[in-house]
Amino acid sequence: MKLKFLFFVMALSAMGPGRDAPPPDVPNPETAVRPNPARLPPIAQTSVEPEDPASIVPPEVSFLSADDATPDDFLWNSRPIVVFADTEGDPAFIEQVEALRRGAAALAVRDAVVILDADxxxxxxxxxxxxxRGFSLVLIDKDGQIKIRRPSPWDVREIGRAIDRLPLRRQEIGRGSVSR
Structure with a gap:
């Protein structure tokens, strides 16, 4: 009997206040007493100027040569995106580098660094x-593990989506292990 009473009380409290109560008093804007502006204290003038959109500098992605950095330089700090080719004239290499330069802002938000190795x-x-072997794009996560290998150029939007699915990135943006 006590258990039934407890369930009844819990269900009743979960329902919230009754609907029989009158609505809260809302002042009528036409009859409300308005303060006299002449009797109000002066408002302190502060000069808050909006930021010039041109002065806001978006984050940038570093494009580094393979000789300038080692994998340990980026451990737990950045996500290296390594682009390999046999020559700098490789059409796939040129296409990938141009795509990465165009989408640099999206990669910078994801803490990416581009490493170029064409030699x-x-x-x-x-x-x-x-x-x-030949052209290759490799995505390495902040923990140093290889996450993706691609034998052909990849769109920056696809790279960004792949990074956003990584567990470390999900933790960074606060989604935890929420699956889509």
């Missing part, structure tokens, strides 16, 4: 650890 003879640490 197989240099035998960079990136080539030794990732073993590319």
């Amino acid at each position: 197989p003879a240099a035998d960079s640490i990136w080539r030794r650890s990732l073993h590319p």
Whole structure:
């Protein structure tokens, strides 16, 4: 009996206040007493100027040569996007670099850094650890793990979506492990 009473009280409290109560008093704007502006204290003048949109600098993505950085430089700080090619004249390499430059703002928000390696003879640490063949795009997460390899150019929007699905990125933007 006590349990039934407890459930009844919980259900009753969950319903909220009764609807029989009169609505709250809302002053009528036509009959409301308005203060006399002449009797009000003066308003302090502050000079708050809006920011000039041209002065706001969007975040930028660093484009680095493979010789200028090592994977350890970015561990837990940035997401390296490594673009490999056998020559700088490779059409896929040129297309990918241009796409990354156009979408640099979207990548900067995601803490991405672009590493370019178009010289197989240099035998960079990136080539030794990732073993590319011809053109290749590799996305590495902040924890140093390889997340995506692509043998063809990839749109920045697709790269951004792939980064947003990474567990570390989900934690950064506060979604946790919410699945779509």
